[in-house]
Amino acid sequence: MSTLRTRDLIINIPERRDGFALNMTVEPGQVWGVLGPNGAGKTTLLHTLAGLLPARNGWVELNNAPVKELKRRAIARQLGLVFQERQDTFPATVMETALIGRHPWLSPWESEQGEDQALAEQALRALDVEGLSSRLLNTLSGGERQRVAIATLMTQNPDIWLLDEPTNHLDLHHQVRVMNLLRNQAQSGKTVFMCLHDLNMAARWCSHVLLLYTNGDACWGATESMLVPEALERLYNQRLISLKKDGLSVFVPAP
Numbered sequence: 507m508s509t510l511r512t513r514d515l516i517i518n519i520p521e522r523r524d525g526f527a528l529n530m531t532v533e534p535g536q537v538w539g540v541l542g543p544n545g546a547g548k549t550t551l552l553h554t555l556a557g558l559l560p561a562r563n564g565w566v567e568l569n570n571a572p573v574k575e576l577k578r579r580a581i582a583r584q585l586g587l588v589f590q591e592r593q594d595t596f597p598a599t600v601m602e603t604a605l606i607g608r609h610p611w612l613s614p615w616e617s618e619q620g621e622d623q624a625l626a627e628q629a630l631r632a633l634d635v636e637g638l639s640s641r642l643l644n645t646l647s648g649g650e651r652q653r654v655a656i657a658t659l660m661t662q663n664p665d666i667w668l669l670d671e672p673t674n675h676l677d678l679h680h681q682v683r684v685m686n687l688l689r690n691q692a693q694s695g696k697t698v699f700m701c702l703h704d705l706n707m708a709a710r711w712c713s714h715v716l717l718l719y720t721n722g723d724a725c726w727g728a729t730e731s732m733l734v735p736e737a738l739e740r741l742y743n744q745r746l747i748s749l750k751k752d753g754l755s756v757f758v759p760a761p
């Protein structure tokens with residue numbers, strides 16, 4: 507189990523003032539949703555947490571070690587990221603793609619073993635793409651590709667799962683299936699930290715929420731204390747109607 511911590515972190519958004527320093531501790535078992543308007547810095551934050559982008563100020567710690575001091579392989583054994591955009595540069599099947607998730611665990615001359623294959627098969631089944639395993643990735647629909655990307659992260663099996671809009675392209679059934687899977691992973695000790703555009707998903711599936719404002723302001727905490735209509739209206743510059751149904755908060759844009 508791994509803990510992700512930010513220390514006075516200022517992400518580097520070109521030409522933006524520093525804004526509010528992030529001092530967050532993301533613990534095993536938690537599901538975090540990052541909410542904010544386009545351009546607020548959600549993707550930049552995810553990439554900074556993964557050590558792919560330098561911070562402007564402060565730092566990120568993975569189990570008390572600064573991420574920037576860790577080797578990529580050591581990071582990839584503890585933390586994985588599903589990108590918002592993907593470029594599939596060389597032809598690979600769905601199974602070959604899922605098995606890439608095992609690379610951090612193999613030495614450079616080692617090929618995947620039966621156990622790796624079993625993990626990939628299990629992940630493809632969990633994401634409902636096992637029937638596509640011999641298909642080339644570039645023949646898949648957007649939603650199928652998205653599910654393969656999440657299956658690849660599941661095959662990698664890091665403690666910390668970072669996901670950039672994981673329900674992008676997914677139909678309603680698969681949105682629910684993926685969000686349930688992420689919650690189940692957290693319940694088994696993983697840490698889930700994802701960007702979302704859907705307030706209702708955050709309300710239903712996230713234990714914690716980070717609100718990122720365009721001007722660099724930020725606040726975070728337990729979901730029920732963060733999803734307050736006034737704060738969300740300011741966040742999105744959009745009036746909202748909020749309802750309660752079966753104990754769940756539901757937000758819809760006001761006409």
Ligand SMILES: Nc1ncnc2c1ncn2[C@@H]1O[C@H](COP(=O)(O)OP(=O)(O)OP(=O)(O)O)[C@@H](O)[C@H]1O
Pocket residue numbers: 519520542543544545546547548549550551
């Ligand atoms: N290489 C770059 N050069 C200049 N500006 C950049 C660069 N990369 C990102 N930005 C800017 O930084 C800001 C934050 O981008 P980011 O992708 O993190 O936003 P986001 O919150 O994920 O947005 P979205 O909801 O649209 O996915 C945007 O205004 C973007 O244009």
